[in-house]
Amino acid sequence: MTAAILKHEKFGGMPISVAMPAAEKQAPAADESPPVRRHTPLVEKYRDEIVEFIRATIPVVFGLALFVSIWAMLAAHSTLPGPIKTFHSAVGVFSDPFYRKGPNDQGIGWNILMSLGRVGIGFGMAALIGIPLGFMIGRFRFLSGMTAPIISLLRPVSPLAWLPIGLLVFKAANPAAIWVIFISSIWPMIVNTAVGVREVPQDYLNVAKVLNLSEWKVFTRILFPASLPFVLTGIRLSIGVAWLVIVAAEMLTGGVGIGFWVWDEWNNLNVEHIIIAIFTVGIVGLLLEQMLMLIARRFEYR
Amino acid sequence: MERFVAVENIDMSFKTKHGIFVALKDVNLAIREGEFVTLIGHSGCGKSTLLNLVAGLLVPTNGVLLCNKREIAGPGPDRGVVFQNHSLLPWLTCAENIYLAVERVFGESESKTQLKARTLKALDLVQLGHAADKRPNEISGGMKQRVGIARALSMEPKVLLLDEPFGALDALTRAHLQDELLKIVAKTKSTVLMVTHDVDEAVLLSDRIVMMTNGPAATIGDIVDVDLARPRERLGLVNDSRYHQLRGRVLEFLYQKQMRPAA
Numbered sequence: 001m002t003a004a005i006l007k008h009e010k011f012g013g014m015p016i017s018v019a020m021p022a023a024e025k026q027a028p029a030a031d032e033s034p035p036v037r038r039h040t041p042l043v044e045k046y047r048d049e050i051v052e053f054i055r056a057t058i059p060v061v062f063g064l065a066l067f068v069s070i071w072a073m074l075a076a077h078s079t080l081p082g083p084i085k086t087f088h089s090a091v092g093v094f095s096d097p098f099y100r101k102g103p104n105d106q107g108i109g110w111n112i113l114m115s116l117g118r119v120g121i122g123f124g125m126a127a128l129i130g131i132p133l134g135f136m137i138g139r140f141r142f143l144s145g146m147t148a149p150i151i152s153l154l155r156p157v158s159p160l161a162w163l164p165i166g167l168l169v170f171k172a173a174n175p176a177a178i179w180v181i182f183i184s185s186i187w188p189m190i191v192n193t194a195v196g197v198r199e200v201p202q203d204y205l206n207v208a209k210v211l212n213l214s215e216w217k218v219f220t221r222i223l224f225p226a227s228l229p230f231v232l233t234g235i236r237l238s239i240g241v242a243w244l245v246i247v248a249a250e251m252l253t254g255g256v257g258i259g260f261w262v263w264d265e266w267n268n269l270n271v272e273h274i275i276i277a278i279f280t281v282g283i284v285g286l287l288l289e290q291m292l293m294l295i296a297r298r299f300e301y302r
Numbered sequence: 303m304e305r306f307v308a309v310e311n312i313d314m315s316f317k318t319k320h321g322i323f324v325a326l327k328d329v330n331l332a333i334r335e336g337e338f339v340t341l342i343g344h345s346g347c348g349k350s351t352l353l354n355l356v357a358g359l360l361v362p363t364n365g366v367l368l369c370n371k372r373e374i375a376g377p378g379p380d381r382g383v384v385f386q387n388h389s390l391l392p393w394l395t396c397a398e399n400i401y402l403a404v405e406r407v408f409g410e411s412e413s414k415t416q417l418k419a420r421t422l423k424a425l426d427l428v429q430l431g432h433a434a435d436k437r438p439n440e441i442s443g444g445m446k447q448r449v450g451i452a453r454a455l456s457m458e459p460k461v462l463l464l465d466e467p468f469g470a471l472d473a474l475t476r477a478h479l480q481d482e483l484l485k486i487v488a489k490t491k492s493t494v495l496m497v498t499h500d501v502d503e504a505v506l507l508s509d510r511i512v513m514m515t516n517g518p519a520a521t522i523g524d525i526v527d528v529d530l531a532r533p534r535e536r537l538g539l540v541n542d543s544r545y546h547q548l549r550g551r552v553l554e555f556l557y558q559k560q561m562r563p564a565a
Contacts, residue, residue, distance in 0.1 A: 203389045209359060209376075210383045211403050211457075221402060225393040 081272045089272035090279075104264065106256050108276075112284060115246050115257040118174070122181025123242045130186040130238075131231060134193025139223070144194065151190065159184035159245040163252060173253035180249045181242045188237035196230025197223055225299075232296040239292060243285045258284075305332040305368070306493055307356060307461055312365035314351055325351045327519035329365075331512060333461075338487060338494045340504040342552065343514030343523075344560065349497045350465055352514075356495060357383050357463050370460050379407040382454030386466040388446040390438040396449045397434040400424050400456050407457045424456035425449075427486060444475035448482070455490065462487075464496040468503070480506060481536060488533060501552045505545060506534060513555045523560060526551050 043050070068083050075082035081089070097109030137144045162183045166176030204226055208218045250259025258277055265273035314326040325348040333339050341349040354360045355367060358377040367374040369381060377383075390399045400421045408417060425431050428448040438446050447467055454462055467483075468476040480503055487494060487507075498504050504511045508528050515523040528548055530539070539545040 203385065203387060204391060206359060206385065207389045207391065210357060210381075211406050212377055212379060213402070213406060217402070217406070221391065221394070225391070 079271075081275065086272045086275050090276045093273065093276055103256070108258075108261065108280065110256055111258045111261045112280065114255070115250065115259065116284070118178050118250075118257065119181055119239070119242045119246050122178040123185050123239055125178075126182045126186035126238060126242075127189060127235065130189035131193050131234075134190040134231070134234070135197055135219075135223070135227075137190065138194035138197025138227070151187065155187040155191075159241070160248055160252070163249060173255055177246070177249040177253045177255075177257075181245060184245050185238035185242040188241065189231070189234040192234030192237070193227065193231050196227030196234075199230065200226040228299045229296065232292065232299060236289065236292045236296065239288050240285065243281070243288060247281055304334050306335040306337070306370060307331075307333040307495065308366075308368040309352070309356070310366045310368070312352070312355060312367065313363045314348070314355065314360065315363045324519045325517060326355075327521050329521050331522060333493060333495060335493055336491050338496070338507055338509045339512060340496045340498050340508040340510075341512050341514060342498055342501070342504050342556070343520070344516055344556065345499065347514045347517050348520040349514050353463055353465050353495060353497050356461070357381055359383075379403075379457045380460045381463055382457050382459030382461070383463045384447070384450045384454045384465065384467045386469050388438070388443075388450040390446055390449055390453075392438050395435050395437055396430065396441070396452075397421050397425065399438070399449060400453045403453050404456050420456060424452040427455060427489075428452045428482065442475075444471055444479055447471065447479060451483070451486070455486070455492070460493065462492045462494045464494065466497050466499065469499070476500075476503070477536065483507065484534060501549055501556070504552060505530075505549050506536065506539065511548075511552055513552065513560075516560050524555055 071080075072082050072084075074080055075085075093108050097107040099107040100110065133147075137147055159180055162180050163176055166179035167173070170176050170179065200223055204222050205218075208222050213221070246257070247259035247262065250257035251263045254260050254263075258281060262274055262277045265271075265277065309329055309331040312326055312329040313324070315322050315324045317323075329352060331339075331352075341352060343349050351360065355362055356369070356374065358374050358381065374381075390396070391402075394402065401417065404417050404420045404424070408420065412420075422431060422434065425434055428451055430445060430448055430452065433441055433445060433449075438449070441449075447470075451464075451467065468479050471479065484507060486492075494507075496507065505528055511526040511528060512522055513524045513526065514520050526548060530542070530545060530548070
């Protein structure tokens with residue numbers, strides 16, 4: 001970057017950007033200037049980062065500590081298992097996550113994987129249909145008018161209301177659960193993709209017109225990259241909804257899965273396991289969200 | 303006079319919430335091949351509308367537009383447009399942005415190697431060969447605008463249309479790019495139609511300055527022939543009495559005849 005500017009300078013000689021490389025050179029110089037050199041250089045080098053990290057971590061630690069102490073207090077005055085009891089139970093559960101003792105008694109690892117599998121299939125199919133549909137709705141006003149009333153009617157329906165339809169059509173619990181995931185996670189992707197396509201800046205579309213680009217090039221070079229951030233937001237919302245719904249769906253349909261596990265442990269009155277399940281659902285959801293945020297950040301322009 | 307670009311009896315009106323707004327009324331203009339014409343006027347006088355008509359982005363309400371004896375029926379590669387806000391696609395590198403244009407115009411008749419050579423040639427023309435693999439957000443505003451110019455020129459257009467191309471730049475960068483544009487146009491012998499609101503820019507660059515009256519129903523108020531010898535030197539013109547005379551005529555038109563009430 002610096003080299004490019006310098007080269008440009010030689011040619012253009014604009015005094016304004018001369019300041020830039022100079023400023024860049026000054027920054028490292030400031031780091032070297034402290035006269036005391038006895039500190040280990042590594043600590044010195046990352047001092048700002050370390051201070052920043054501590055500053056960011058302290059409130060998190062306090063928050064968690066407060067949460068756990070409130071939990072412990074509540075537990076002391078009720079039948080709710082306390083943090084320590086739950087922790088010991090969790091160590092037991094996670095020490096052997098992949099055991100199999102018959103269809104209704106399997107390790108938590110299997111339960112999570114089965115739930116993730118259902119979410120993956122249901123959400124994947126929703127993405128395969130929802131994103132292209134969203135593109136077409138965003139691009140063609142007629143299609144948008146056609147689908148708008150149906151989408152606004154079906155979108156607010158509670159996900160579990162679709163379960164009986166799934167059971168009726170598929171006559172089996174597992175596809176019915178996947179169907180619920182599909183139908184509840186498709187809406188954010190359709191709506192966000194359509195908005196993304198509609199919001200593509202007119203400047204870019206003018207470029208397409210002036211360059212006389214083919215419809216395919218308009219799609220691959222302009223519409224798709226321009227609306228990608230919106231599409232990724234839709235995907236993120238969808239996967240959040242899917243993970244939210246799977247627990248409820250599995251409670252009703254049974255089989256192996258984290259939602260069924262919660263219900264099973266309720267029947268066994270093993271409350272520690274229910275709390276472990278709640279934390280596990282939360283953590284997996286958080287990881288899914290973070291993963292998608294990471295992908296989304298790669299496609300931020302400007 | 304040979305009419306390379308012809309604007310004949312153009313009326314342009316837009317439908318708005320408050321009824322029909324007449325932007326242009328009875329505009330006639332002819333541009334010779336290789337001529338550099340600027341459109342100048344107060345903001346809102348319809349100069350950009352006129353440029354967009356020639357670009358084919360707008361369709362006139364009345365009248366005919368011709369380019370190289372053919373009616374303008376929409377945007378086409380024979381007219382390269384440079385927008386005010388560069389309009390580069392941020393997800394493509396500078397070279398890819400230009401390649402997109404090159405591929406569209408020459409893709410059917412030339413090999414990929416030839417297309418790439420054209421892309422690099424266009425970048426070299428604006429002295430940006432070193433920025434080929436940079437994204438638009440990694441280069442300065444002036445550099446972006448130069449890539450925009452390179453993209454327009456890479457299509458080898460018959461006419462280059464510039465819509466306030468330097469309007470968003472600081473004064474020093476603007477002067478620098480004006481000098482650059484003078485050199486490029488001298489080299490490529492392009493026919494240019496440029497919208498500006500900068501009097502010095504207009505006098506420095508043009509063969510003719512088309513001055514527009516205030517809207518609504520704007521039209522061409524007067525045309526100044528800039529008979530300064532080329533190649534023109536910014537510093538040489540500082541003491542040129544003819545330059546100041548021409549500059550005075552444009553200023554007089556803008557600030558006396560077409561004085562705008564303070565907006």
